[in-house]
Amino acid sequence: MIEVKGLTKKFADHVVLDNLNFSVRQGEILGLLGPNGAGKTTTMKILTGFWPATEGQVTIAGQDLDHHALDLKKRLGYLPEHVPLYDDMKVYEYLRFVAEVREIEKEEILARIKDVSAKCGLQKVIGQTMAELSKGYRQRVGLAQAIIHNPDILILDEPTTGLDPNQIVEIRELIKTIGQHKTIIFSTHILAEASATCDRVLIINQGKIVGEGTPAELTAKLSGSASLQVKVKGPQATVLSAIQALPQVATVQAQSVDSAEVTTYAITVQPGQEIKEELSKLIINNNWGLLELSQTQASLEDVFRQLTK
């Protein structure tokens, strides 16, 4: 759906984006993750046709952005960072204006406004001036204007900043619901959000892509393999060799001896393997006592810190 090749953006001599290459498949939710100032917003401003790129090419649905900007803008919905709105307009006036410019048929405009205000929960504030709206409502108005023309592609720049936890969950759910039929790119610096919402994550730092993959892949890549801690009541030597004999186990060692009977073992598993079930069966079948079983896995947070350090 979206192809980005060699995208570079410079302001004077300051390089903001340095040779970015990525693509987004149709129907995918792609998260742009990175610390503040990494180049997420710049990338989005280029994708929406607001800024020209210094170098590189953006192709959307097979059309070059430079030459088909007007056609492509019609297929795009965009929620800019900080949600700039015309403060002196009322919510419905604003939505009607967007609908008109988006070339929605006159007879259909009212229905569309009703539809998006229901989806985004705007019914209560529809007659209010936008200057009066709270941050949460502004965000929703921003989202409503981005989806009013039912675009194929949505570009959302930090759609959840400044919202309270309940609103964040609501907006995320909304994005997921909308995302079932659309291609979505959204940026965030909150890791939990990326792993909760995205199909795929792109980690950007200082204008470069430093990591790419599904949230699970990224965490797996970093830790390589999962590691387990298991506390077993049973004869140490026998337990040790029995665990070692399991095919999924890479290494095992006695970590600490709590008493004569009870030992904690640290196990690392072969990459991509699951072991918890077999391990517990093994222990129980041998009539040992399974006292504790826990898995320690690198989170996306660790990946992020490691990649953007």
Added chain:
Amino acid sequence: MKNPHYISTVFSLFKKELMSYFNSPIAYIFIGIFLVVGNWLFFSPFFLAGQASLRSYFMLLPWVLLFLAPAITMRLWSEEKQSGTIEFLLTLPVTNWQVVWAKFLSAFIFMFLSLLLSLTLPITVSYLGDLDVGPVIGGYVGGGLLGAAYLALGLFISSLTRNQIIAFIVALAVCFGLFMLSSEMVLISLPQWLANIVNSLGVGSHFYNLARGVIDTKDIIYYFSFTGLFLWLNVKVLELRNWR
């Protein structure tokens, strides 16, 4: 036009611009001041002169427009830049020309409305005496054209800054400079051949030609090209997108 929606999009943008004038009390204050100042400046010497003519009004009109036009245009781009709405506006499926047209036309209609409301002056005068209609028509046509030129210039200057006050002061200064080009004060200090050129470049001389009741295509072409030039420059500024 390739796009059948071209005009209707300009119209939608235009409505939004016009709405933003009347959504705030500024528009009403503004029209009020324009009318009070215009009437006062006209009527205070009117009864002394004892002539049923609007000459003194049209002599002053360029000066009133000099303040009026930059005040109308100062926020048109600066505010969009300051609040960030420009990003939203320019990522809509619109061309730079469409937006510039919409902003210019809304400013023009707003100014035109103020001018229309001052029609009470010629109507009053025509009751008081025998009014020569020619110069009145010429004066209003000239006022509209001169206003359009000032507005195009002010709009262009507004696109260069995110600060409304700067936009106002710079536009005022430039309009004033261009107006003064055709004033006696400047012309008298120049050699004859240069004075003629400078006089025809200044925005004032063409207005006074029209206000005499002589509607000459030369003057009309002058204002059209002046307005067109600055609208074009405005589009170029948008194309550059060199602001942060």
